[in-house]
Amino acid sequence: MESSSSCTPGNSRTPRRTEGLSRRRFFRQTVEWWISYRGLVRVARHPYRSDGDGEVRTFGTTGLSAVGTAWCHEYSHYSLGPRCRGAPDRHGVGVANTAWVGERRNRSDVADLSEPLPLEASSLDGITCSLALHYLEDWSVPLASFADALVPGDWVVVSLDHPFGLPLPG
Amino acid sequence: MLLAPPLSATLAAFADAGFVVERLVEPQPSPSALARFPAELTPVVGVPWFIVYRLRLAR
Numbered sequence: 001m002e003s004s005s006s007c008t009p010g011n012s013r014t015p016r017r018t019e020g021l022s023r024r025r026f027f028r029q030t031v032e033w034w035i036s037y038r039g040l041v042r043v044a045r046h047p048y049r050s051d052g053d054g055e056v057r058t059f060g061t062t063g064l065s066a067v068g069t070a071w072c073h074e075y076s077h078y079s080l081g082p083r084c085r086g087a088p089d090r091h092g093v094g095v096a097n098t099a100w101v102g103e104r105r106n107r108s109d110v111a112d113l114s115e116p117l118p119l120e121a122s123s124l125d126g127i128t129c130s131l132a133l134h135y136l137e138d139w140s141v142p143l144a145s146f147a148d149a150l151v152p153g154d155w156v157v158v159s160l161d162h163p164f165g166l167p168l169p170g
Numbered sequence: 171m172l173l174a175p176p177l178s179a180t181l182a183a184f185a186d187a188g189f190v191v192e193r194l195v196e197p198q199p200s201p202s203a204l205a206r207f208p209a210e211l212t213p214v215v216g217v218p219w220f221i222v223y224r225l226r227l228a229r
Contacts, residue, residue, distance in 0.1 A: 134175065144187055146189075153227065155192070155226050156227070157222065157223070160180065163218075165217065
């Protein structure tokens, strides 16, 4: 890791970065990633709503939010400070509501993606999980948590490193 | 799994949890990003980079 504030995704065996450019910055610069990601979320059964009184479960500290949706993503490393070094084994879990929900926004918590998530059964409409699962050896636990929190027909949007991707230069 | 698990393992994990793949995208740098960071991004145009799945709970 190049600095205490750098949370470059990857594990200690396979550092992936471009020369002089952390992969996190690179990710933010590849705007199409976010556009595509949002595109897949927007076709959800319940798109963004401005009148929702339902709870938003945000797994992480930034990003889009939608009523009745859970989000977990690697930005959550920021909330964990030194733990983001190397291969993070814990992921932040935030519970937040979007601005239009008002007072309940920005509540946050921490949980471990490798353990069952604190979600009520059949309580969500959709889940996004951004660049987070590939830090885990066993995906069955978080995916089972996702399935439990949804009902058949509900959606999950998951982003990952591409399986055919080449090691980055540098 | 390693950082980028094999495609078969990824889909198997989804299927084992009851999800089916409804759609996927393989985003590439946008023209505006290329214009702003040509040295960093031009070499990876056409290189698989990220993959985003939209899953649906089937059962």
